[in-house]
Every structure is written in C-alpha cells, then in structure tokens.
Amino acid sequence: MTALESTILGFPRIGAHRELKKLVEGFWSDKISEATLLMEAKALRAKHWKVQHDAGIDLVPSGDFSFYDLVLDTAYTFGAIPARYQALPAGFTQYFAMARGLQKPASEATGNHAIDVPAMEMKKWFDTNYHYIVPELTADQSFALVADPQVVQHTREAKAQGLAPKPVLIGPVTFLLLSKPADREAIDAFQPLRFAAQLGTQYRTLVQQLADAGAQWIQVDEPCLGLDLNPEIEAAYRTAYAELTHDLPSSVRLMLTTYFERVGDRMDLIAELPVHGLHVDLVRAPRQLSEVMAHLPAQWVLSLGVVDGRNVWRTDLTAVVECIQPVVTELGCARVWVSSSCSLLHSPFSLEFETALDPEIQTWLAFAVEKLAELRFLARAATLPSLEAVSSDAMLSADLKANQVAFASRRGSNRVVDSTVQSRVRGVTPNMIRRSAAFTERYAQQVDRLQLPLFPTTTIGSFPQTREVRSARLKLKRGDLSQAEYNSFIKQETEQCIRRQEGWGLDVLVHGEFERTDMVEYFGEQLAGYIFTKNGWVSSYGTRCVKPPIIYGDVHRPQPMTVAMSAYAQSLTAKPLKGMLTGPVTCLQWSFVRDDQPRQVTATQLALAIRDEVADLEAAGITVVQIDEPAIREGLPLRRSDWDAYLQWAVDAFLLSSTGVKPTTQIHTHMCYSDFNDIFPAIQRMDADVITIENSRSDLKLLGAFAAHGYPNAAGPGLYDIHSPRVPSVQEMVDRVQALLQYLPRDRLWLNPDCGLKTRGWLEVEAALRHLTQTAARARTECLGTQAQ
C-alpha cells in the first residue's frame, strides 16, 4: 500500500521503565562504571529504534538521546564550555559538572585541589515542564566541533541497525537565542546572534559528518522561529543557514523544524532559507496550514505535525485524515510527511503498562508508543482520496472505526461534565478575587500574630524524599505495608522533620511533604475529574521525571486533601506551620489537560477546589498557607501579543484560590525555574503576602525586576540553589542578603532556599539550613539593611 513517510521528532529517551534514569544515577553513585553506562545506553537506544521501526516509523530520530539534556549536548558538541569547567577532565566529569555542579574536597593523598563549581542555569523549555541547561557564551566566544560528536555516533548506530536515521539538531539560531552571557555583568551588551555565521560554519561540518554517517534528512529544530522575531533575528537566520549549507552536497537534506507555535505568518523568511522542508505543529496551530501551503517553496517537503506530542489524548484520526488528504492531493505523496507535533519526549512511554486505568478512559488515550501506531495509520490513510475510501479499506477500516468509537465515547460520556462545578464557575464574582484588607494592614497583623523576627527564615516545603520514604510508598503500593503502617511512618518522618527545623532555628516551619510523590500528582489523586497513571513518566530535567495526572472531566474536591496532615504537623510545634498547596495554574500546567474546553475554565475549577482547601486549613488553625505557582510563567503564551489574555485569567485563578481568608492568615506563594522579570506586574497583582522565588541559579537577575518595578509585599528571593548538592557558605548567603537589601527593605525580606529540598540528602540540607539560619542571625545582629533605609 502506498504511504507517506512517517516520522517523529524525538522519542522518550528515559525508557519504558525509566532505565536511563537508573543507569545515570547508578553511574553518579559509583554503582556502575562508565563503560557499563555507555553500553547499556547504547542498548536502550537500539531498543527504542526497534520499537519505532516495528511500529512502522520510516525515519527514526537519532541524536534525540542525551545523558542529561540536548541543549547542554549542543553546547558541549560545539565546545561552548564555560571557563569554570575547562580544567576538569573532558568527558562525563566535565559534562555532568556543567549539568549539576561539582564539589570535591582536596585530597592530600592525591595532591588534588578542592573543586567547587556550581552548575549551569536551568530553564523551562519554551512552555513545557521540561528544563534545559542554558548555554553560556563569552563576548569573544569561539566554537569548535568536538571530535566524533555524539549525534554522529548515534546516527552510525541507527544506520548499522538497518534503519533510516534522521539526526536531530537544535538549530544554530535557537541555540544562540537560548544562550546567556557567561559574564552576567555583560547582559546588556550580550549579542549572541553575532555568532550566527561562525556557528553556522561549525554546523556545516557537523551536517557533513552526519551525511557521511548515512543520514539523508537532518532535522534542524528551530522552535524560536515561532516566537516574536525582529530584523536582527531574521538576519541571523539568513546568515546561519547560508553558512550551514554552503557547498553542502545536494544529497543532504535539511528539515527545518518548528513546534509549539504558528509560523504561517513567517513564511516569507522561512521560504528564503536554503533548506529542503518544513515541519509545522498543526496540533498547537492548526489554522496555519493554509498560509504555510500557500507559501511553501516548490520541491520542499512538508512535515505535518498532527499527532500531539504533548498530550495523552488519542488523535482524532477522522479529523486529521480529512485535514491532510487535500495536502497530499496538492503536493503529492513524496512531498508530505506525517509526524508528531513535537518530540515525544513530553509523552509517557506506553499505555501497555497501565493495568489499573479506568477501562473507558483508557480507550481515549494514546502515549508515545500508541502515537507511533497512529502515525502509521495516517501515513497510509492520507494517500487515499477520501475518508470513505479509508472506511472501506481492508487494512485501515478497523482502526478508523475503533478510533471513532473511542471519540464518540469521550464526547458523549456523562463522566466528563459535572453541572454543579460548571454553575459554580459561572458564579465567580469580582469580590471572590480580592483580599478583604490591603497588604500593609494585613502584614502588620500577621507579623504580630506570628511573632515573626526580622529576616524570617523558612523553606519552600519539601524535605528529602529519601530512599526510605520512597520505598515505604512502594511497599504500600505492593501491599507489603498496610495503610495504617504507612501513615504512621509518614507521621514519624514529619515529626522528625519538625524537630530538625526547630533545632536549626527556622521561623516558619513546614511539614516536609513526605506523603507526596509529587506536588501536582498528589492533588490529582484526590480531586474528582482526574485520573492518574502507574507508569506515565515524562522527563523533567536530567534524570528526574514526573508523572503528570490526567484531567479528563470537570474538577472538584470531594473532601479536604491536606488538612489532617497540616493540623497534625502544627500540633507538634509552637512555631507557625505553613500549609502547603499547589496552585491552580501549576496544577493545570503540570497535568495532562482536557483539550475539549478552554484551559481557563479548567483553571477556574481547580482554583475553586483549592479555595475550599485554604478555607478548611484556616478553619483548622493553620495561620500560614503557601500556594505554589512555579508554573505560572511557563504557561505564558510564546508570543507577547497573547500574554495579557493569559495573565488575566491565570492571576485571577490564583486570586480565586487564595483570597478567601482573613487578613491575619498569611498567604505565601512560590515560583521557580523561569525569568520572572517580564511578568512582574502580574506577580504583583497576585498580591501574596510573601513570595519565595527562585533567584540564585539565574545570577540574581531577578533583582532587575525588583529594581525596575519595586515589590510592594514581602519576598524571599532564594539564597541558594537547591538543584546542586553544593552547600553554600554563610558568607556567600550574607553577600546575597546584602545584594537583595538594595532592592527590598529589611522588614519585608525573607530568607529561604530557592525551591523545595526533596531532591537533596539530609546531610546537605542540614548544613545548608544551618548556614541559612546563621545568615539570618548575622543579618539581624549586624543590622544588615539599616543603611538602605
């Protein structure tokens, strides 16, 4: 049967059972050797290619595999290694030091000096919950391709397996636009696009090597093409691609790959670039198709991203076939590919392992492996003249029918709609999204009630999720521990955590979040309208994964979720205990969401559920409640013209969740992982009494926003980076406090780490938090900040 070429933009490298995570973490903890890591990783890649090939994918991505992150790999490939790592041994030591930092004491035995290098910054990959490592470039950066780059090796491997590899590269302009200056003082003068020509030349050599390794098509990812452009960026695209393709053999073909945004309005620029095809994301931006078609250069291949790489719903095959058959008629089979909308990195691996999902809802879903089958179907169905022809095709009709039945079941299901929830959403009034007193008035009352000292100290919520905690949960799951035994274990951990915090002298305590696998999944498990998976892992950063719950219907809270645990923790201490909730926007952003209603509506439903929880916490005597919103920035549309509408409903959702309390109840929020400078006015509008916000890994650049806008409420910009095992010294934190005091008055500055501590070990946590409380003591006795007043 004739078929279009089918492909995907990347596969979930972590593995069906998070094999890659276990391998890399095994290597870090010296449980496996470098040779074993390399060998097992190679076997995993081979297995993944076989899965794709067996499912009928023609062009399999190579170079979508990374031991930590593909942007980091790109920096490494082109020799963009910041000075602080250059003395380290090349290879994994240097690579993982860039990713995670490295701290080693001096050794008298070997005469080695102490090593203490912080990690590179991590940021959210566009509007996803995946984090990339931010490349650092100097003003006179030079790029030099490493010998035998990883992507070339992997392309050879796939070729040796008898497959048609399609190497995946992060394109030169996107790479440069994601970079930051190595010297943070140089931010204003930073012009990464100056390197477009030089980097383009290095890419050219890489592309030649990929061709020599047997690649015909090369996928060059340029998601930045969908962002706001300007003449300088457009010029950089022209320059970089002219250099990249200069004198390349005509057998090498480049697929310019865009995703997460529309590019139909960029076709003038795109059509000028010397490439051979364009991939567009038709899930995120279906309406761009006609514009893209109208301006697609003759001979170019059009890769149609029609299977959602970022969500878990089955593709509506009927609708997609109807959409793409005319494209095939117009361009011909040879010029059309069917593909995932973006890399399947963002999809869970396979439904095969979901043995406990609701059987009806399961038929509505497709994870990465099931998406491969959808692509195989579409590659064949799109070549037929009509939907009727597909319905009567012996090979395709059964799959089409099954898909239509699943869609009919989802559309007509009475489990999706809850009229009580919908009428509550309609009943939200402006009074429900504002506090009853102004900040200054409420904060004075709160400081008094909570007996807060100057420079109050706190943490962000989670404490180490140790092997013991995780394995207790595993035993509970397997039935080796009863619910009562598990609860009592969690209570013991909580009590110990409270005692430790008291011992270190923290002012506002937390219960430690030991009962939670994850800050979103935990709430997803308790809210109606959600289902959760057993094995639906997706990469979050490095080896860390999350298991996003799935919102399939109207959301509400059948019963209190955190009240018993918070009340128990508060009963153990005279210090204020902070109740810990995840905010509506973050629940939305970090779940797989419904695609059958606007996100705003789902966010409002979540906000009402959390508002009820806040009220119950207050009624149970909890005086401080933190509503985490780390994902509010990440949810921002990629084009500025779409920002205001989003920020309006997103901030309203936070306000709806947080403002139904008395003035004396202190509301905290927490944010991390992003630049917040450009949404600072929205952050101000959230009107939290205290915001604890990441600032340490991004070189204090947050302070620019504090300087530009001022911050009217209290704030705790993180004093140190929790993503690295490195323990900051007291002096380092005192220096940060001094830097912060230039922007925030001393009576509104809180001292805290920059995020939760769940990934750290107790030893590091203890050392770092003792330093933190010593920093507070010094700040108080040395009267830091009095000069600034």
Ligand SMILES: CN1c2c(nc(N)[nH]c2=O)NC[C@@H]1CNc1ccc(C(=O)N[C@@H](CCC(=O)N[C@@H](CCC(=O)N[C@@H](CCC(=O)O)C(=O)O)C(=O)O)C(=O)O)cc1
């Ligand atoms: C704050 N962050 C979060 C984001 N998104 C979320 N949804 N949640 C977040 O908290 N995005 C931005 C950041 C990303 N940060 C992190 C930080 C840490 C992790 C992480 O540690 N992930 C864990 C998995 C966590 C989890 O669900 N654990 C479960 C299952 C644990 C497990 O693997 N059990 C093993 C047995 C273990 C044993 O015996 O020791 C098993 O089942 O086989 C649990 O705690 O029960 C990770 O390991 O990757 C992610 C994002």
Ligand SMILES: N[C@@H](CCS)C(=O)O
């Ligand atoms: N309360 C959460 C926030 C992480 S962003 C934690 O401490 O892990």
Ligand SMILES: [Zn+2]
């Ligand atoms: Zn955080």
